[in-house]
Amino acid sequence: MPPMIALIALNLPVAQPFDYLAGDLSAAHIGCRVRVPFGQKERIGIVVGMREASDRPLTQLKAVTALLDEQTLLPNDMLALLRFCSDYYHYPLGPTLFAALPGQLRKGKEAAVRTHLQLKLTPLGVQQGAKLPMRAKAQRALYARLCKGPLAETAPEVTAHARNLLKTWLIAAWIETAPLDILDALPKLPLSSAPVLNFAQQQAVEQVQTALGRYETFLLHGVTGSGKTEVYLHLAQQVIAQGGQVLLLVPEIHLTPQLTEQFSQRFGAELIATLHSGLGEAQRLRHWLAAQNGTAKIVLGTRLALFTPMPALQLIVVDEEHDSGFHQQEGLRYAARDMAVVRAQRAHIPIVLGSATPSLESWHNALTGRYQRITLTQRATSITMPTVRLIDSRANKPIEGLTTTLDAALQQNLARGQQSLVFANRRGYAPSLYCRDCGWAAGCPRCSAKLVLHLREKSLRCHHCGYQQAMVLACPNCEGKDLHPGGVATQRLEQHLCHRFPTARILRVDRDSTQGETRWLTMQQAIRNGEIDILIGTQLLSKGHDFPGLSLVGIIGADDALYSTDFRATERLFAQLMQVGGRAGRAQWPGEVLIQTRFPDHPLYQALQQHNYAEYAEILLDERNTARLPPYFHLAALRADAPALIDALVFLQTAQQHAPQQEGVTLFDPTPDAMPRKANRDRALLLVQSAHRGLLQHYLSLWMPALYALRTKNIRWHLDVDPQQV
Ligand code: ADP
Ligand code: ZN
Ligand code: ZN
Numbered sequence: 001m002p003p004m005i006a007l008i009a010l011n012l013p014v015a016q017p018f019d020y021l022a023g024d025l026s027a028a029h030i031g032c033r034v035r036v037p038f039g040q041k042e043r044i045g046i047v048v049g050m051r052e053a054s055d056r057p058l059t060q061l062k063a064v065t066a067l068l069d070e071q072t073l074l075p076n077d078m079l080a081l082l083r084f085c086s087d088y089y090h091y092p093l094g095p096t097l098f099a100a101l102p103g104q105l106r107k108g109k110e111a112a113v114r115t116h117l118q119l120k121l122t123p124l125g126v127q128q129g130a131k132l133p134m135r136a137k138a139q140r141a142l143y144a145r146l147c148k149g150p151l152a153e154t155a156p157e158v159t160a161h162a163r164n165l166l167k168t169w170l171i172a173a174w175i176e177t178a179p180l181d182i183l184d185a186l187p188k189l190p191l192s193s194a195p196v197l198n199f200a201q202q203q204a205v206e207q208v209q210t211a212l213g214r215y216e217t218f219l220l221h222g223v224t225g226s227g228k229t230e231v232y233l234h235l236a237q238q239v240i241a242q243g244g245q246v247l248l249l250v251p252e253i254h255l256t257p258q259l260t261e262q263f264s265q266r267f268g269a270e271l272i273a274t275l276h277s278g279l280g281e282a283q284r285l286r287h288w289l290a291a292q293n294g295t296a297k298i299v300l301g302t303r304l305a306l307f308t309p310m311p312a313l314q315l316i317v318v319d320e321e322h323d324s325g326f327h328q329q330e331g332l333r334y335a336a337r338d339m340a341v342v343r344a345q346r347a348h349i350p351i352v353l354g355s356a357t358p359s360l361e362s363w364h365n366a367l368t369g370r371y372q373r374i375t376l377t378q379r380a381t382s383i384t385m386p387t388v389r390l391i392d393s394r395a396n397k398p399i400e401g402l403t404t405t406l407d408a409a410l411q412q413n414l415a416r417g418q419q420s421l422v423f424a425n426r427r428g429y430a431p432s433l434y435c436r437d438c439g440w441a442a443g444c445p446r447c448s449a450k451l452v453l454h455l456r457e458k459s460l461r462c463h464h465c466g467y468q469q470a471m472v473l474a475c476p477n478c479e480g481k482d483l484h485p486g487g488v489a490t491q492r493l494e495q496h497l498c499h500r501f502p503t504a505r506i507l508r509v510d511r512d513s514t515q516g517e518t519r520w521l522t523m524q525q526a527i528r529n530g531e532i533d534i535l536i537g538t539q540l541l542s543k544g545h546d547f548p549g550l551s552l553v554g555i556i557g558a559d560d561a562l563y564s565t566d567f568r569a570t571e572r573l574f575a576q577l578m579q580v581g582g583r584a585g586r587a588q589w590p591g592e593v594l595i596q597t598r599f600p601d602h603p604l605y606q607a608l609q610q611h612n613y614a615e616y617a618e619i620l621l622d623e624r625n626t627a628r629l630p631p632y633f634h635l636a637a638l639r640a641d642a643p644a645l646i647d648a649l650v651f652l653q654t655a656q657q658h659a660p661q662q663e664g665v666t667l668f669d670p671t672p673d674a675m676p677r678k679a680n681r682d683r684a685l686l687l688v689q690s691a692h693r694g695l696l697q698h699y700l701s702l703w704m705p706a707l708y709a710l711r712t713k714n715i716r717w718h719l720d721v722d723p724q725q726v
Contacts, residue, residue, distance in 0.1 A: 002052060002053070002058070003021050003022065003058065004021075004022035004025070004026075004050055004051075004052065005019050005020070005021065005022060005050070005051050005052065005053065005054045005061070006019075006020050006021070006022035006025050006029075006034075006047055006049075006050055006064055007019065007047070007048050007049035007050070007051065008020050008034060008036055008045035008046065008047060008048070008064070009045060009046045009048045009093050009094040009097050009098075010036075010038065010043050010044075010045045010094045011043070011044070011094050011095055011098040011106070012092070012094055012095070013092050013094075013095060014092055014094065015092055015093075015704070015705075015708065016093075017048050017049070017093060017094065018036075018038075018045070019054040019055075019056060019061055020034075020036055020045075020061060020062055020063060020064050021058075021061050021062065021063040021064065022050060022064065023063050023064055024067075025047060025050070025064060025067065026050065027050050028072075029047050029067065029069075029072070030047050030048065030049060030050070030072065030076070030079070031046070031047065031048075031072030031073055031074040031075055031076065031078075031079055032046070032047050032067060032068065032069040032070075032071070032072050032073060033045065033046055033047075033067075033068040033069050033073060033105070033108065033111075034046075034047055034064045034065070034066060034067050034068060035064070035065045035066040035068060035108065036062065036064050036065055037062045037063075037065060042065060044068070044106065044107070044108045045094075046073075046074065046094075046097050046098075048079065048083075048093065048097070068108060068110075068111075069111055071111075073101070073105065073111055073292070073309070074097065074100065074101075074309060075309055075311070077309075077346065077347065078100070078307065078309045079097075080346065081307070081339070081342065081343055081346060082096050082097050082100055082307065083096075084342060084346075085332070085334055085339055085342075086332075087697075087701075088334075088697065088721065089332060089333060089334050089719075089721050090700050090701065090704050090719050090721065091331075091332045091333070091334075091719075095331065095332065096332050099307070099331060099332045100307035100308075101288075102281070102284045102285045102288045103281045103284065103285075104281050104282070104284070104285045105285065105288075109285070111285075111289065112289070113285065113286050113289055118150040118151060118152050118153070118177065119146070119150060119151050119152075119153060119166060119170075119175045119176070119177055120146065120149075120150040120151070120175060120176060121143075121146045121147065121174065121175055122173055122174060122175060122176050124173055124174060125143075125146070125169065125173070125174030125175050126147070128172075128174055129143035129146070129147070129174065138161060138162070138165065139165060142162050142165055142166070145157065146175065153166070153177075192265045192266060194230075194233065194234065194237065194266065195230065197227075197230065197231075197234060198227070198378075198380060200226070200375075200376045200377070200378065201226075201227050201230055201231050201234075201376065201380065203374075204220060204222075204231045204374045204376065205231055205234045205235060205238075207372070207374055208231075208235055208315075208350055208352055208374075209235065209238055211350040212238070212239070212242075212314060212315065212349070212350060213314075213348070213349070214348055214349075214350070215344055215345045215347075215348050215349060215350065215351075216350045216351075216372060217341055217344065217350070217351050217353065217365070217370070217371040217372065218350065218351070218352045218353065218371065218372045218373075218374055219321075219353050219355075219358055219362050219363070219365070219366045219371045219372065219373050219374065220352050220353065220354040220355070220374045220376070221355065221356070221358055221366075221373060221374065221375050221376070221613070222354065222355075222356060222375070222376030222377075223356050223376065223377060223378070223379065223385060223582070223611065224356045224379075224578065224579065224581075224582025224583075225379040225380060225381070225383065225582060226356075226376035226377070226378060226379055226380055227376065227379075227380030228319070228354045228376065229259070229262060229319075230380065231352075231354075231376075232248060232317050232319070232352070232354070233262065233263070233266055235315060235317070235352070236248075236263070236266075236267070236297075236298055236315070237266070237267075239297075239314045239315050240267065240271070240297045240298070242314065243312060244297075244312045244313070244314030244315065245291070245294065245296070245297050245298070245299065245310045245311070245312045245313050245314060246297065246298050246299070246313075246314065246315045246316075246317065247299050247305065247306070247308070247310060247313060247315070247316045247317070247340075248263075248298065248299070248300045248301075248316075248317045248319065249301065249302070249303065249305060249306060249316070249317070249318045249319065249326070249336060249337075249340060250300070250301070250302060250319050250320065251302070251303075251319075251320050251323030251324075251325030251326050251543070252302060252323070252325040252543065253276045253277060253278050253302055254520065254540065254543070255319075255320075255543060256274055256276055256278075256300060256301065256302070257521060258524075258545065258546075259300055259319075260272060260274050260300055263298055263300060267297070267298065271296060271297040271298055272296060272297070272298045272299075272300060273287035273288075273290045273291045273296035273298070273299050273300070273301075274287060274299075274300050274301055275287055275288065275291070275299060275300075275301030275302070275304060275305035275308060276301050276302040276304065276305070277302065277304065287299075288308055291308045291309070291310050292308065292309045292310070292311070293311075294310070294311045294312055302325070303325070303326050303327075303328060303334075303336035306336045306339055306340055306343065313347055313349060314349050315349060315350055315351070315352070316340050316343065316344050316349065316350075316351040316352070317351070317352045317354065318336075318337050318340050318351065318352070318353045318354065319354045319355075320354065320355055320543065321337050321353035321354060321355045321358065321359060321362060322355045322357055322358055322359040322362070322571075322575050323543070323575075324572070324724055327724050329724075333718070333720055333721070335722060337353065337359075337362075338722070341353075353371070355575075356575075356578055356579065356582060356613070357574060357575035357578045357579070357613055358613075358617075359571070360571055360617060360620055360621060360624065360630070360631055361630060361631045363617050363621070364621060364631040364632075365631070383585055383590065383591075384585075384590055385591075385611050386553070386581055386582075386584040386585045386590065386591030386592055386593050387590070387591075387592050387593070388581060388592075388593045388595065388608055388609040388611070389592065389593070389594050389595070389609075390595050390597055390600040390605050390609060391403050391405045391406060391594055391595065391596045391597070391600075392597070392598070392600050393596045393597060393598050394598050398488075398556070398596060400488060400492065400493070400496035401424065401488030401492065401493055401496065401556050401557070402422075402493075402496070402554075402556070402596075403596050405594065406422075406554045406556070406594050406596060407500065409552060409554065409592070409594055410422070410497075410501070410534065410552065410554065411501070413551060413552040414501060414504055414533055414534070418549060418550075418551045418552065418589060419527070419530065419532060419533060419534075419535065419547065419549040419550045419551065419552075420533070420534050420535065420550070420551070420552040420553070420554065421534075421535040421536075421537060421541065421547075421550055421552070421553045421554070421580070421583060421584075422493055422497070422534065422535070422536050422537075422553075422554045422555075422556065423537060423538075423541070423542070423553060423554065423555045423556070423580045424488060424489060424490055424493055424536065424537075424538065424556050424557050425538050425539055425557065425558075425576070426452075426487070426488075426489035426490065426538070426557065427452075427463075427489055427490050427491075427510040427511055427512055427538055428452040428453060428454045428461065428463075428489040428490070428491060428512075429452075429453045429454055429455035429456065429485060429489055429491040429492045429495075430452070430453045430455075430485030430486055430487050430488065430489055430492055431450065431452055431453075431486060431487040431489055432450040432451070432452070432453070432485070432486035432487060433451065433453045433460060433471070433472070433483055433484070433485055433486065434483070434484060434486050435475035435477060435478060435480055435482060435483055435484075436480070436482040436483075436484055437475065437478050437480035437482050438475060438477050438478040438480065440475050440476070440477035440478065441486070442460050442472065444462035444464065444465065444467050445467065446462065446465050446467050446677070446678075446679050446680045447462055447464045447465050447467070447675070447677050447678045447679060448675055448676050448677040448678075449462060449463075449464050449675065449678075451467075451469075452489065453471065453485050453489075454491065454512075455471070455485070455491060455492070455495075456491055458470060458471045459471055460472070464675070464678055464679070465678060465679035465680075487557070488556065488557065490508050490510045490536050490537070490538060491508065491512075493508075493536050493556075494506060494508045494536050497534055497536065501533075501534065504533040504534050505531060505532050505533045505534075506532070506533065506534045506535075506536065507523060507526070507527070507532045507534075507535050507536070508535075508536045508537065509523060509535060509536070509537035509538070509540055509541050510536075510537060510538040510540060511538070511540065514540065520540075524545065527547050527549075527550075528547060528548065528549070530549045535547075535550075539576060539579075539580075541580070541583070542576055542579040542580040542583065543579060545583065547583060548588070550583055550584055550585070550591070551584060551585050551589040551590070551591050551592065552584060552591070552592050552593075552594070553580055553581055553583060553584040553591065553592070553593045553594070554593075554594045554595075554596070555577060555580060555581070555593065555594065555595045555596065556596045557596075558573060558577060558595060558596075558597060559597050559598055559599060561573040562599065562602065562604070565674045566674065566725050566726065567624075567627070567629050567726060568724065568725065570604055570620065571620055573604065574604055574607070574608065574613075574616055574620075577595070577608055578608065578611075578613070580593075581593040581608070595608070603616060603619050604616060607619075628689065628691075630722070632691070633689050633690065633691050634689070634690055634691070634692070634693045634696045634722070635687060635688065635689050635722065635723055635726065636687075636688045636696060636700055636719060636720065636721045636722070636723070637685045637686065637687055637688075637719070637720040637723040637726060638652065638655055638685065638686040638688070638707070638717065638718075638719055638720075639673070639683065639684070639685045639686075639717065639718055639719075639720055640652050640655075640683070640684055640685070640686075640715055640716065640717040641678075641681040641682060641683040641684070641715070641716050641717075642681060642682055642714050642715050642716070643680065643681060643682070643714055644682055645672060645676065645677075645682035645684065647682075647714055647715060648670075648682050648683060648684040648715065649670050649672075649684050651710065651712070651715045651717065652670035652684055652685070652686045653670055654710055654711075655686060655703075655706075655707055655710060655717075656669070656670065656686060658703070658706040658707070658710070659703050659706075660699060660702040660703055662695065662698070662699050662702075664690055664691065664692060664695045665688060665689070665690040665695055665696060665699045666688070666689045666690065667686070667687075667688050668686065668687040668688070668689070669686070670684050670685070670686045671684060671685060671686075672684050673685055674725075674726075681716075685726075687726065688700070700719065700721070704719070707719075
């Protein structure tokens with residue numbers, strides 16, 4: 001009988017898995033990790049298939065060196081999903097599979113968590129320990145320690161001597177062992193009971209509930225504060241009661257602590273596994289395994305959590321489904337929201353996509369009936385939606401970013417003792433530094449972008465590549481001294497507001513001021529406790545946070561996005577402003593939103609004023625249809641970058657020449673990127689467009705082998721399917 005061949009996926013950018021002699025491996029080991037010889041060294045691989053023959057001579061094949069897992073890590077359903085993902089994004093299978101594993105498993109670490117035992121006194125131990133003689137110092141110390149609470153056997157205070165004592169006490173039944181929580185010992189909070197749902201929420205829950213056990217995508221369109229989270233909690237309750245698991249995805253790591261807390265309070269922390277890039281490697285493995293072996297009933301995480309195996313998965317929830325945070329922008333460039341829908345479909349389970357401002361793709365799917373729409377039109381509490389006022393900044397010229405109207409509103413709110421937020425989506429002091437004499441502006445030497453002035457740090461920084469230099473005091477072009485900051489960013493606003501309202505407690509929240517997870521958590525606490533009067537912030541502040549004391553939101557500099565070349569810019573702006581505005585008036589006081597704009601008649605602002613998402617979505621969808629853009633047309637971008645633009649363009653031209661011809665698919669000419677230079681590399685792209693996703697996919701799979709065969713000296717290239725930005 002010929003030897004069996006194992007197909008092994010390695011973490012290498014090659015399209016096909018490698019053939020190895022299977023030895024003792026069988027089909028039961030598909031999804032397990034192995035160690036294999038590769039070139040001069042050994043590599044970790046994943047068994048993805050078995051077959052009886054190889055295209056290569058048997059004598060050239062090497063044997064698998066070691067099997068690393070007794071039980072499959074990636075069960076068939078996950079392998080199939082990842083294979084789909086690899087095919088759809090035209091990204092090699094090996095790296096796709098490895099992207100789904102926690103770092104420690106990628107490196108070959110054992111897929112198990114050593115359970116640490118914890119030791120605690122029995123009633124007998126409590127009794128007997130109290131009678132220990134004075135002279136037995138070590139024993140008394142250990143006893144005193146145990147009286148304070150359970151002791152982990154691996155704790156640093158357990159010395160060799162103590163360990164011997166503990167052994168004796170264990171035999172004497174003075175102490176007993178209990179496994180340490182598999183998940184991290186979160187503070188045990190008293191479980192809180194669920195509030196009574198309002199009618200709309202109840203209907204939403206019932207609608208999804210009837211779909212448990214079959215595939216259906218629900219688009220939960222609920223205004224900010226309509227209680228979507230409560231809907232998720234009730235659904236999770238149902239699923240857990242049936243012994244199932246729930247996967248809940250959020251677009252960014254900052255949103256996980258608040259949700260984890262809410263779910264922990266309802267269900268107990270031990271049922272929840274969080275997964276995001278902020279976890280330590282060991283913790284991440286522990287949580288991943290808890291999801292994979294079914295101990296964790298709720299898996300709550302960012303996009304990377306999507307590929308976690310969950311044996312009893314019954315429901316997926318994607319919160320803030322419109323958010324670009326679900327798109328991975330490097331390596332495997334995938335949209336977690338879209339792949340979540342695929343996962344639900346393959347697993348025959350329902351999925352809920354929640355948002356106050358759904359993506360146009362999802363909205364379109366709801367309009368055409370592919371998704372079921374569920375609407376929550378009212379805020380859950382008795383609070384009404386904030387009123388939105390537009391301030392015409394042509395008539396009312398801003399000083400240091402603020403019009404007199406916004407200034408007065410801030411003052412009034414301060415006098416009332418209520419919290420305000422000024423939203424400016426630029427961090428730093430000013431977006432540029434320019435010369436009034438000759439018009440020179442500080443630019444990044446490595447990118448086609450202006451340098452942002454950070455006055456506090458006395459530096460000029462590029463927000464695209466990280467370049468920074470000391471602030472210049474004279475114009476390098478004309479040697480003039482009349483340098484000026486152009487525009488207003490968060491630091492400048494902070495400085496101005498501190499000057500305007502010297503008694504106010506002012507806090508700036510942006511990526512610079514929140515470095516480090518705990519810092520932002522502490523800030524949030526301070527905001528909720530009412531220790532802040534005026535908040536200045538970027539979009540960090542806009543998402544999902546519930547700040548009960550906030551009643552006024554001022555928005556400045558929003559107009560910039562109206563001119564963006566990116567076709568999704570207005571959709572994003574609308575979502576963002578709706579989100580920020582939604583922070584206002586979530587508890588005692590009604591909220592007010594003031595938007596400074598030079599275009600108060602723009603349909604975007606008009607729709608915002610009326611809280612009318614549907615109307616604006618219709619306008620945008622019309623535009624997209626006319627411009628042959630998503631969701632009506634499907635796109636893929638072949639992107640290339642090189643030290644010189646000409647090389648990138650020539651590469652794309654060659655790619656164009658090797659492209660297949662296919663009716664219904666349009667291939668455009670190569671063009672420089674909207675931001676042509678980044679980090680010393682020139683960038684260009686080639687767009688492919690089709691009205692049919694299937695046609696586009698077919699076209700791309702015909703094209704890929706030719707692309708891999710192209711000469712790529714100095715060139716880096718990748719394919720971006722369903723690109724976010726064009
Ligand atoms: P969303 O996620 O839709 O913006 P949240 O889930 O944050 O809204 O809910 C907004 C507020 O309303 C929260 O403070 C929440 O506790 C409260 N809430 C939600 N549902 C109910 C309910 N049925 N009864 C009372 N309060 C509720
Ligand atoms: Zn000058
Ligand atoms: Zn730069």
